[in-house]
Amino acid sequence: MKGHTEADDLAPFVPLPPAPLHIVFALNRGERHGYALMGDVEELSGGIIKMGPGTLYGSIKKLLAQGLIEESPARPDPTLDDQRRRYYRLTGLGQRVCQAEVERLTTLLERSRSGAAARLLGRQA
Amino acid sequence: MTVTTSQLTPSSQEARTARLYASLLALYPRSFRDQFGEDMRQTFADLLVHRAGGPPSRVWPRVLFDLVVSASKERAGQLGPRGRWAPAFVAAAALVTVALTGRGGNTTMLLPLVLLIVLPTFGVVQLRAAWLLRRTTGVLHLARIVGGAAAFVPAVGWLILVGEDRGFWIVISLMLSLICGLGLGAVWAVGTLITALRQPAEVRSRRRAVIVLATAVVVLGSMAAAGFNSYRDSQPPAGDHSAEHASSESRALWNAAAAGDLAAVITLIDVCADPFVHLNGLGRARSEAEEEYASWGGRDRWKALSAEGEAKLADFREIAVRLRAAEDTWVQRCQAAPTATARP
Numbered sequence: 116m117k118g119h120t121e122a123d124d125l126a127p128f129v130p131l132p133p134a135p136l137h138i139v140f141a142l143n144r145g146e147r148h149g150y151a152l153m154g155d156v157e158e159l160s161g162g163i164i165k166m167g168p169g170t171l172y173g174s175i176k177k178l179l180a181q182g183l184i185e186e187s188p189a190r191p192d193p194t195l196d197d198q199r200r201r202y203y204r205l206t207g208l209g210q211r212v213c214q215a216e217v218e219r220l221t222t223l224l225e226r227s228r229s230g231a232a233a234r235l236l237g238r239q240a
Numbered sequence: 241m242t243v244t245t246s247q248l249t250p251s252s253q254e255a256r257t258a259r260l261y262a263s264l265l266a267l268y269p270r271s272f273r274d275q276f277g278e279d280m281r282q283t284f285a286d287l288l289v290h291r292a293g294g295p296p297s298r299v300w301p302r303v304l305f306d307l308v309v310s311a312s313k314e315r316a317g318q319l320g321p322r323g324r325w326a327p328a329f330v331a332a333a334a335l336v337t338v339a340l341t342g343r344g345g346n347t348t349m350l351l352p353l354v355l356l357i358v359l360p361t362f363g364v365v366q367l368r369a370a371w372l373l374r375r376t377t378g379v380l381h382l383a384r385i386v387g388g389a390a391a392f393v394p395a396v397g398w399l400i401l402v403g404e405d406r407g408f409w410i411v412i413s414l415m416l417s418l419i420c421g422l423g424l425g426a427v428w429a430v431g432t433l434i435t436a437l438r439q440p441a442e443v444r445s446r447r448r449a450v451i452v453l454a455t456a457v458v459v460l461g462s463m464a465a466a467g468f469n470s471y472r473d474s475q476p477p478a479g480d481h482s483a484e485h486a487s488s489e490s491r492a493l494w495n496a497a498a499a500g501d502l503a504a505v506i507t508l509i510d511v512c513a514d515p516f517v518h519l520n521g522l523g524r525a526r527s528e529a530e531e532e533y534a535s536w537g538g539r540d541r542w543k544a545l546s547a548e549g550e551a552k553l554a555d556f557r558e559i560a561v562r563l564r565a566a567e568d569t570w571v572q573r574c575q576a577a578p579t580a581t582a583r584p
Contacts, residue, residue: 172280172310200282
């Protein structure tokens with residue numbers, strides 16, 4: 116029988132749906148509060164994904180429940196920002212899922228590109 | 241990204257917008273609001289502060305659709321852990337439908353409310369499963385919009401009730417509920433049934449099968465209920481001879497009156513012996529004329545009646561006046577009629 120692998124551990128999480136995927140990628144840059152996450156997701160997606168607060172916190176709720184992110188104990192400087200603002204960060208599992216997603220998407224992209232290149236060469240031949 | 245406290249000081253217009261958004265958060269389940277309500281208000285306030293100029297209402301296009309979709313999802317997700325009740329709940333709705341079929345005109349008003357409770361929530365979940373492989377297509381999107389609209393119709397109806405014409409808007413609200421509820425139910429049932437044919441594994445479980453069957457019963461049953469009620473309402477009550485007379489006479493009276501021939505109406509009345517039946521028939525004819533008149537007159541609010549409409553309105557006004565006069569005459573004749581001819 117085949118041994119238990121890292122991929123098996125992450126199988127329930129990968130692939131992530133688009134909104135949580137972008138949130139995980141945004142949190143991979145560092146701790147973020149809600150509005151900052153919205154901005155990062157918009158920037159990461161090239162302006163294609165513009166989340167509203169409902170989608171954002173719905174996704175955060177799922178990611179918290181899955182144990183991929185957690186609330187950070189850090190609080191902003193009260194002179195700069197509202198101290199009630201909550202910051203989120205990736206957990207260890209979240210970082211592994213993020214890495215797995217990067218690898219999955221990289222592989223997908225490479226295969227897609229090689230397929231397109233092969234088709235192009237076939238046409239030229 | 242940092243937001244300074246000074247930036248967060250809202251104008252009165254922004255404060256009103258923020259309050260409205262805070263009120264709309266009631267659409268989310270309580271547990272979700274307790275966990276994220278404050279954060280969502282804060283994020284919305286950030287959106288207001290950082291909007292690229294213009295009035296605060298500029299943020300709504302981004303927020304409103306998101307609010308409808310995500311609130312529907314959260315409501316649906318809330319039902320997830322209680323999913324085992326879904327078949328029983330939908331089956332109960334189906335039984336209620338069957339039991340109420342033909343029981344009265346209100347059935348068709350009650351059923352959409354049942355459908356509205358059940359379908360927008362379960363419907364989104366089921367459609368998501370049913371159309372999983374094609375979820376980026378417009379079908380699921382459409383279902384979400386219809387589901388969201390169906391869920392909001394009663395709320396919109398109640399909002400409108402603060403204005404005038406309450407009765408009118410209640411009817412419109414209920415009719416929209418009926419259309420949305422039945423429409424969503426039909427979309428859901430058809431989508432799931434198609435999936436059952438194309439992807440049997442998706443609906444192999446007994447639970448799903450019960451939901452699909454029960455939904456079909458609810459949708460088809462409510463249509464039957466509406467049809468039966470409509471048919472029954474057009475029939476005079478059995479055994480009530482005078483009512484039959486009044487009903488047929490009323491139609492004849494109305495036809496004659498609509499043609500402007502009051503003499504024919506009076507002749508028709510004179511053929512019959514029972515003055516109370518005449519009175520009943522006349523009364524109905526007059527009320528029909530007056531209702532018709534009112535419905536034409538009611539269009540004043542939109543103005544711009546065509547010349548034909550104006551002429552018809554004048555006709556109805558005249559007919560209603562003449563029928564009222566005829567009715568008064570008959571009332572006097574009834575009062576003068578001997579007791580022997582009076583209806584017991």
